[in-house]
Structure formats: C-alpha cells, structure tokens
Amino acid sequence: MTSDARSEKKRETETGPEGIDRIEIRLDLFTNVNWTRMSLLKPFSRLPGLNTASILLVENEEQFQQSLADALVEETAVTVNVRLAKSLPLPMKNEEGRPRIDLVVFIINLTSELSFQSAEASLKYLDPGYFLGKVCFMVTNARNASVPTERLDTVRKLAASLHCPLLFAEDQTPDGVANATERLLTILKVAAGLVPMATALYLSNLTRCTVPPDIDQPSFD
Amino acid sequence: MDDATKRLLQRLVRRIPTQILRTTLDKWGRLTAAQKQSIDFTQPKWALTERLLAVCEENEWTVKHITELEMIYVIDNPNQGMWYAFQLLDPEDDACSVELTQFKEQFKSHLSELVRPVSVKIKKHTDEAVWIRIAWGDSFSRPNHLKPTYVVHHLQTPYVFVTSLTSKQKPLLSQALVLSTRYQAIKDANLSGRKLTAIRDLLMRQYQQVFPTNYPSPLAERNQTVSNPLIEKEQAQPAANRLQMACEAFGDGVLPQLQSAVYKLETKFRDYTNKTMTEREEPFRCHVKFASTNLLESLRHCASSGIASTPVTPLLSSIPLKGRNYFVITDNGPGPSSQTHQP
Numbered sequence: 001m002t003s004d005a006r007s008e009k010k011r012e013t014e015t016g017p018e019g020i021d022r023i024e025i026r027l028d029l030f031t032n033v034n035w036t037r038m039s040l041l042k043p044f045s046r047l048p049g050l051n052t053a054s055i056l057l058v059e060n061e062e063q064f065q066q067s068l069a070d071a072l073v074e075e076t077a078v079t080v081n082v083r084l085a086k087s088l089p090l091p092m093k094n095e096e097g098r099p100r101i102d103l104v105v106f107i108i109n110l111t112s113e114l115s116f117q118s119a120e121a122s123l124k125y126l127d128p129g130y131f132l133g134k135v136c137f138m139v140t141n142a143r144n145a146s147v148p149t150e151r152l153d154t155v156r157k158l159a160a161s162l163h164c165p166l167l168f169a170e171d172q173t174p175d176g177v178a179n180a181t182e183r184l185l186t187i188l189k190v191a192a193g194l195v196p197m198a199t200a201l202y203l204s205n206l207t208r209c210t211v212p213p214d215i216d217q218p219s220f221d
Numbered sequence: 222m223d224d225a226t227k228r229l230l231q232r233l234v235r236r237i238p239t240q241i242l243r244t245t246l247d248k249w250g251r252l253t254a255a256q257k258q259s260i261d262f263t264q265p266k267w268a269l270t271e272r273l274l275a276v277c278e279e280n281e282w283t284v285k286h287i288t289e290l291e292m293i294y295v296i297d298n299p300n301q302g303m304w305y306a307f308q309l310l311d312p313e314d315d316a317c318s319v320e321l322t323q324f325k326e327q328f329k330s331h332l333s334e335l336v337r338p339v340s341v342k343i344k345k346h347t348d349e350a351v352w353i354r355i356a357w358g359d360s361f362s363r364p365n366h367l368k369p370t371y372v373v374h375h376l377q378t379p380y381v382f383v384t385s386l387t388s389k390q391k392p393l394l395s396q397a398l399v400l401s402t403r404y405q406a407i408k409d410a411n412l413s414g415r416k417l418t419a420i421r422d423l424l425m426r427q428y429q430q431v432f433p434t435n436y437p438s439p440l441a442e443r444n445q446t447v448s449n450p451l452i453e454k455e456q457a458q459p460a461a462n463r464l465q466m467a468c469e470a471f472g473d474g475v476l477p478q479l480q481s482a483v484y485k486l487e488t489k490f491r492d493y494t495n496k497t498m499t500e501r502e503e504p505f506r507c508h509v510k511f512a513s514t515n516l517l518e519s520l521r522h523c524a525s526s527g528i529a530s531t532p533v534t535p536l537l538s539s540i541p542l543k544g545r546n547y548f549v550i551t552d553n554g555p556g557p558s559s560q561t562h563q564p
C-alpha cells in the first residue's frame with residue numbers, strides 16, 4: 001500500500017498567464033497508512049447532477065457546519081447538497097446515496113487543539129485528486145486572544161503545503177455566517193464546474209494559502 | 222426585648238433579600254394587617270430593619286418567634302450554603318414504621334440527653350421531608366442561635382442532609398439520629414453540594430433515567446433538527462449512539478446541579494519513562510477536581526460530543542450511579558473513602 005502511494009507522486013505542468021510551471025502534490029501525508037482503497041473519498045467516482053453542486057463540511061465540534069448548511073441551501077441559482085461530518089472516513093453504508101462531492105471544507109476552531117488534530121487526521125482519507133482545488137480550509141476564532149500564534153501558523157503551513165485556500169470566518173453572528181457562505185459558494189460553483197472558463201485547479205492557484213518567508217521568526221507583539 | 226433577639230432579627234433581615242422578605246413575612250403570619258400596611262418595602266434595607274425591630278418591640282417577639290421566621294425562610298430557599306449527605310445503615314426491625322410524632326419525641330429527648338442546653342425545632346414540610354433546626358449550647362452558654370444546624374430527613378428513607386455542622390457537633394447529632402430512626406449506624410455518603418434539591422434528587426433518583434434498549438429510536442426522533450432534505454449528516458448513527466450512551470450514564474432532560482466532583486488518587490506512579498518516580502514505594506497522591514455550574518450536564522455533553530470516549534468510564538458514571546461526588550481511588554480499584562468528607 002505504501003509503495004503504491006509513493007509511486008503516485010504526480011507532477012503536472014500547466015502554463016497560465018501567471019507563469020506557473022510546476023505543481024507538486026505532497027503525498028507524504030499518505031504514507032504509513034494502512035487502508036483499503038474503498039474508504040477514500042474520490043472526486044470523480046460518479047456522475048454529477050444537473051445544475052447541482054455538493055459540498056462536504058467537516059468539523060469536529062459540529063456547530064458552525066449546521067448554520068453554514070442552513071445558509072448554503074438557500075442558494076437559488078444552483079441546487080446545493082450539503083453533507084455534514086465530524087471527521088473522515090465517512091461511513092461506508094452511505095456510499096450509494098452520496099452525490100459526487102465537489103468541495104470538501106475542513107472547519108478548524110483555532111481555540112481547540114483537538115479541532116486541528118481531527119482535521120489533520122481526516123486528510124488521509126481523501127483521494128489525492130481532491131487536492132487539485134477541491135479542498136478548502138476554513139478557520140474560526142482567529143481573533144481570539146487565547147489562541148496561541150503557533151496554531152494559526154501550523155494551519156497556514158498545512159494549507160500552503162497542500163495548495164489549498166485558507167478562509168477566515170466569524171461564526172457567532174448571522175452576518176459572519178452569510179459572509180462565509182458567500183465565499184464558499186463562489187469556490188463551490190467553480191469546483192462543481194458550473195462557471196465557464198474557470199476550473200478548480202485554476203482558481204486554487206489564485207487563492208491558495210501562502211506562508212510568508214519569515215513565518216518562523218518571532219513576531220513583534 | 223433583649224439583645225439576642227434584636228441581633229438575631231437584624232442578622233436575619235440583612236440576610237434575606239427584600240422581595241423574598243415580603244413573601245416570607247406573609248407566610249409567617251405574625252404581623253397584623255395594620256403592621257403589614259405600614260411597612261414600606263421600597264425603603265433601603267437599614268430602614269426596613271429599623272421598622273421591623275420596632276414591630277418586634279410592639280409585638281413582644283422572642284427568640285422563639287424569630288427562629289420560626291428563619292426556618293420558614295430556609296425551607297423555602299434551601300439552595301444556599303453547603304449541604305452534606307449522610308446515610309443510615311443497618312435498620313432495625315421497626316425502622317420502616319417510624320412515623321413523625323415518634324421520631325420527633327425520640328430525637329428531641331435523645332439530643333437533649335447528649336447536649337444541654339439545646340434548642341430543637343422540628344417541622345414537617347409538605348413534600349414529606351422533616352426539617353430540624355438545632356441551636357447548640359454548652360455548660361457555659363445558652364444555645365447559639367446565630368449558627369444553627371439544619372437537618373433534613375425523609376422518613377422511611379435512609380438519607381439525611383445536613384448543613385453548618387462542626388466536627389464537635391457531628392458525633393452528637395449522629396447518635397441522636399441513629400437512636401431516633403431505629404438504625405444502627407450512620408455514615409458519610411460522600412456527596413455534597415450547594416443545592417439541597419440537587420443532592421436530594423441525585424440520591425433518590427428523581428430525574429429522568431434512560432435504560433439500555435435495543436430500539437433507541439424515540440431519542441433519535443427527538444433530536445432531528447435537520448428538516449431540509451438537501452442537508453444530510455453522514456455520521457448521524459454514531460452521533461445517536463454516543464447520545465444514547467451518554468444519557469444512559471447520566472440521565473435525560475434536566476439533571477441535578479452538582480458543582481464539583483473530587484477524585485483522590487492514592488495509586489502508584491506509572492510512567493515507564495520516568496524511573497525515579499516509578500521506583501518510589503509510597504503511592505502517588507493526587508487530587509483531581511472537576512468543577513462546573515452544572516457538572517452532570519457538562520459530563521453528559523462531553524460524552525455525547527465525543528470528547529470523553531463512550532461507553533462512559535465507570536469513574537464518571539459512578540457519580541450518578543452511586544450518588545457520590547467524592548472518591549478515593551487506590552490500586553485495588555475505587556473503594557470506600559478512607560477519610561470522610563469534612564463538613
């Protein structure tokens with residue numbers, strides 16, 4: 001199993017206006033894991049629905065995902081299917097009824113170390129194909145004074161290494177929820193292929209998280 | 222009117238919030254209608270106190286009357302101070318047929334034999350609880366009404382709840398209780414809390430219990446907040462299982478409000494990376510305290526949200542199961558406490 005994973009290290013070349021010439025996917029997260037292929041969530045294992053987009057929200061606390069879900073289904077231009085989970089892997093018995101998941105969002109509450117660890121552990125259960133623009137990280141409570149700065153830096157480094165966008169959200173007010181919903185819908189529509197001339201990979205190149213070169217230097221407080 | 226009465230009334234009025242004072246005085250019924258009219262409850266406390274002292278002078282109340290008032294207040298507002306639970310052991314043959322008058326006579330006579338002088342007031346509340354107010358005196362002084370002990374006993378149950386008892390008074394009270402209830406011994410139940418109603422409900426299991434069942438569907442239906450067919454929870458079944466196990470361990474609905482649980486560990490230190498500590502002969506003493514405004518609710522939430530692993534560990538589930546919140550854990554397993562909880 002592990003040798004298979006290592007042999008899958010892809011290198012794709014794409015030239016675009018911004019002149020990227022190489023995309024390397026970090027697959028060392030997938031080594032040392034002993035699982036069958038079946039428990040991986042795959043991005044293209046079934047056909048899409050007409051004018052439909054499906055999003056999977058993964059959150060350890062199971063709080064914010066509920067209010068996000070209620071706001072997401074109110075979208076009228078597209079039918080949005082929302083799936084909620086506490087962590088991956090998803091139960092096998094739901095596999096038949098599950099639509100093709102276009103976007104996986106990991107919601108991390110910065111005030112809880114458990115939240116981050118659960119999200120990191122869940123990453124192993126996603127097929128590598130998702131990391132080409134179909135995964136996004138959403139972080140809450142970034143302004144909270146009790147959050148240690150190292151945690152945000154760790155999340156940043158994780159998102160940057162996976163080439164995923166990192167969104168900051170405010171989950172306590174309806175405005176914050178509406179704001180986060182709008183941003184997720186923008187990415188979701190592109191990931192579901194509903195926006196002409198834009199692909200998930202293209203968008204993720206523009207929006208992916210980057211770490212400043214001096215992230216490991218002590219900051220002035 | 223002597224100083225003791227005055228001081229007692231002053232203390233009492235200071236202690237009782239104004240709103241409750243009005244209802245308590247009405248319940249007491251020793252004020253005439255005219256006097257009731259004349260008291261203005263919107264005044265500041267000190268003015269109220271002056272007025273009540275004047276009324277007291279008028280009506281020639283004694284300490285006996287003021288203690289009546291105090292008792293009415295405490296019975297209606299029992300959730301103050303620290304209450305400790307005790308359990309009577311080894312009933313005699315006639316323990317289940319002890320009724321109120323017999324208990325009252327016996328308790329008063331036994332206690333007066335042990336302590337003289339002592340002032341005892343016994344009152345039966347509507348919910349079958351017997352309330353006892355004890356003011357302790359000794360050979361040098363009159364009963365001290367400023368520091369009374371309150372005891373609550375439910376007849377035909379082995380439970381007794383006590384507040385404000387010193388260690389010197391404890392053996393005397395225990396003796397009197399044991400003799401008057403026709404049991405052979407009394408022990409500390411290792412349960413304490415600020416709310417009498419909470420520790421009583423916990424011991425007597427007066428909260429909603431959940432029993433293991435193969436078909437837990439009623440619980441799952443109640444928790445269905447998701448009505449939109451587009452939203453689906455992938456892990457609804459494991460979540461429902463966790464909720465079921467948490468409710469089986471702690472109960473459903475509103476839980477009795479405990480404030481803390483204390484575990485005293487007297488176990489050997491076990492960490493193989495730390496040789497010096499593991500090699501010690503004496504057990505490692507450690508005190509773990511869980512504190513919360515509603516401890517059982519927090520623990521139930523920990524179990525249902527997955528923070529505490531399910532099935533719930535017996536260390537936590539024995540709080541409602543055994544009705545205790547003080548545990549001493551030794552290497553042979555959780556056992557009876559070697560030290561009693563200090564009142």
